[in-house]
Amino acid sequence: MKIVFCFLLGLLCYAGQAQHTKVIEVCPTCPVSTIKEGIAMAATNDTLRIKKGTYLEYNIVIDKPLTLLGEDYPIIDGEDKGEIIRIVSDSVTIDGLFIKNVGTSYTTDWAAIRVVKSENYLIQNVVLEKLFFGIYLERSNNGRVYNNKIKGDAVDEYNSGNGIQLWYSKNVVVDRNSVQGVRDGIYLEFSDYITIKNNVSTKNLRYGLHFMFSNDDIYTNNTFDNNGAGVAVMFSKRIKMLNNTFRKNWGTAAFGMLLKEINDAEISGNTFEENTIGINIEGSNRIEYHNNNFIRNGWAVKVMGACYANTFKNNNFLYNSFDISYNSKMNDNVFDQNYWSEYTGYDLDKDGVGDIPYRPVKLFSYIVNRTPETIILLRSLFMDIIDFSEKVSPVFTPDNLLDANPLMKRQK
Amino acid sequence: MPLRLLHPHLYMLKILKYSFYDLIRSRWSYVYFMFYLLLGFVLLFLNNDVSKAVITLMNVIIVLVPLIGTIFGIMYYYNSKEFTELLLAQPIPRSSIFLGQYLGVAGSLTLSLVLGLGIPFMLYGLFKSDAIFDFSLLLVTGAFLTAIFTALAFNIAISNENKIKGFGYAVLLWLFLAVIYDGLFLMSLIIFEEYPLDKFSLAATMLNPIDLSRTLILLKLDISALLGYTGAVFKQFFGTDTGLLVSMLMLLTWTVLPIWRIVYKAKRKDF
Incomplete structure (x- = not known):
């Protein structure tokens, strides 16, 4: 009875509204x-x-x-x-x-x-x-x-x-x-x-x-x-950036995404393709980067400083000129279980994880950060040689900046 | 064929022809040609994108072309020394002998390079692609590098009777221009980082044919956006017609000076 009454009342109200x-x-x-x-x-x-x-x-x-x-x-x-x-x-x-x-x-x-x-x-x-x-x-x-x-x-x-x-x-x-x-x-x-x-x-x-x-x-x-110039995210907290595509932001001052003073964000499932800089990070802390694709960028990730406790996990870094660029010797960020197309290590126990760690920061990118003019030596034989020697025994790049568990196969 | 008294240029042409055919018939020319042919096909097969392949090719060309030019040049000079001495006994101008040999070597190497890379790229539709200008620039700089380094190798060979020494100097020269020069360049950029370095880096690039070729090609490609501010300065210079003209003139100077020295040395050398 009560239900019917309610229903009638509702109908009445609705009809009254419709009349108006x-x-x-x-x-x-x-x-x-x-x-x-x-x-x-x-x-x-x-x-x-x-x-x-x-x-x-x-x-x-x-x-x-x-x-x-x-x-x-x-x-x-x-x-x-x-x-x-x-x-x-x-x-x-x-x-x-x-x-x-x-x-x-x-x-x-x-x-x-x-x-x-x-x-x-x-x-x-x-x-x-x-x-x-x-x-x-x-x-x-x-x-x-x-x-x-x-x-x-x-x-x-x-x-x-x-x-x-x-x-x-x-x-x-x-x-x-x-x-x-x-x-x-x-x-x-x-x-x-x-x-x-x-x-x-x-x-x-x-x-x-x-x-x-x-x-x-x-x-x-x-x-x-x-x-x-791409996408700029500045002075914001707790932002979630999921499954976006950043493409072809190409030019001398362009980037896929710029993060400045961003804290506690989550960046996952995004694709950064053919940008001069994939992500440019400045003063951003406690950000989780996972399952992103960085494809054919100039710099995949450029870390400018004051970036602490960020985690990069399960990302794909494919054919970037530079995977990661740092301008300091200190590192407080974690790189773990990413796929790096430039990784040349081996996997003897066949568990899908490379047996030797990968060092994503090239000496050249470190030098370029210090003296920007040196970029003119990009793709010269000399740079390839010193990059190789730095890879074998790191002297200038942060010691602990490495992916201890580089994946052998690209993440889907 | 008995050598008759001809106009000096005709002697040079005859010797050029002889050297050229000698090399064309030799195995190494074919190996060199096949290498580029294979490289071109593999590159295009792997990514099917003409403009991307040009970038990879640049890396190969700026390292390998000078090296092959140097080694071929020095080997050819030493190997044909007996024949050269035989020719010297004939009433032929010395400059014709050496220039003829030089042009024969440089010409056959350039031909291997141009055909070896040109054929696969043409088959993969170079003419329909926008990369044709970049590709031609690549071949032009490749040809220049061949001419320059062969000439430099001839210079070294002419000044050194000792083969081992000559060979050592030649390899050292390649090593210097391909690697050590960039190292010194880098060091000076870092040491003087507090000073404006645009002009200096422009000049330092111009003075090394390998660096000059690399920069010329890089600036034509998409990748130049990575060069940032420095790249903008460079682009302002090399991007203009004047810049291109100046760099081509520079490459030409690099070719002409060693050739002139070959002639100069050859005339005064006591065999």
Whole structure:
């Protein structure tokens, strides 16, 4: 009896709710021909169904819980005049719009869609082109940014913005977006408990992903390809980076990933392929690196100093010019059970683990760290000879920097 | 064929032809040719990527080509000494004899190199690949290195009657330019690390044909991004047409000077 009553009550409530919300159609030839008009007419929780067409509008403020639903990608053209959509209310959904021509400003960060101090928002299936900033989340928690496509045409860093920017926002999910041709693909600052997954960030001017002062975040299954400098993770704690791909960040100042002042992170299952530097580590402690692939990088891992208690386990180091580079004689990091393609030892007892330890730091990389000009001797016979002699009896490289159990076969 | 009085250049050509065919017929030329042929095929078979193979090939070329040039040059000179003395008894200009022999050796070695590497790369679609320029640069520097080191070997041989001594000096010369020079270069870079070293390293690279060839090829490849700031300085120099011209001129100087000395020495030598 009680259950039935509850059920009836629920149905009643639902029906009551449904009666209140209505759908407002917006199209260039309809009675409601602009989105601003539609928003002004709408009541809380209404849906604006925006039909195909071009809407020349900017500074659209959404100040009540609404759903903006585009049909066949209606175009909102800001004509480079300023910000296009600003959300200042909770529970707003934006779905299926094509937004272009966001104005460029040197004093304000105009965005295609900006969410300000609002919660429970959902931005999905939006296409952004010719933008300054793309989706800008400002002090807005508990939202979701899903399956958007951002394609910028940025040329210079000083007058371009970021694709998806999170600023003081918590518990946001950024999923299945594709960002290219902006300054930073995805940018986080002071944003905790963020999940970034399945995104593709390519050909951005500066970083594919940029973390600053953001803790307890997780990013998985993303692809960062061909960005100006790669991915930068700075001044953050307890970050999980799993199963991402960092590729082709190639150039004199480029890297796959830069870690600066990162503590207690987990980096596993990632692939670093053809980067000038796979991971550049500076002042980062207690990080677990396991099951990563480092393939054909210039430097697979470059340790710049002040890095303690890091563990490298079960990684594959394949055909890198330098596997590990150190700039000091001290080592507090552990390398164990990795596969090194340059390992030349043997395995007499056939247990899959090499019988003699592998020393991943070449003397040459040590010299280059000390005197960068010496890199000009790269691939000279002399360097091969002294690398070999150092391998046989280490004098300059840290004594304890070795993998005592190098694997004979590549890890799957 | 009795030697008639000909224009001096024709003598040189005749001797060149003789030396060239002599070497082409000899086993070692074939071994050298087959080595490169095999190397080219194996490299391309293993990774099927023309541009990657160029990098590996560079490592081989900058070490092996000078060594083979040196050893072939010195061996050929000593081996054909009796024939040379016979020729000297004829009314032929001395410069023609030695230049002819030199060009014969250098030419046949270069031919082995170019054909040995060219054939496999051509079969694997070099002409359809972007690597064709890098590859030609590789062959050009290879040819230069052959010419330079053969000439240097002839110089040593001409100045040393004692075969053992001559052979020793030749190997030492190769060792110096291929290994020891870089060691000294490295030492001076480390000792003077507090000074700006860009100009110095540019000059030091220019002065050694092996280093110059290596740098020229490296800068053309993707791998130059590893060179960082120093690489940028180098690229600014070698990357321009002037830079390429200057380095080619440098290689040419390295070839012409020893050849000139062969002629100079040959004219004054008392056989």
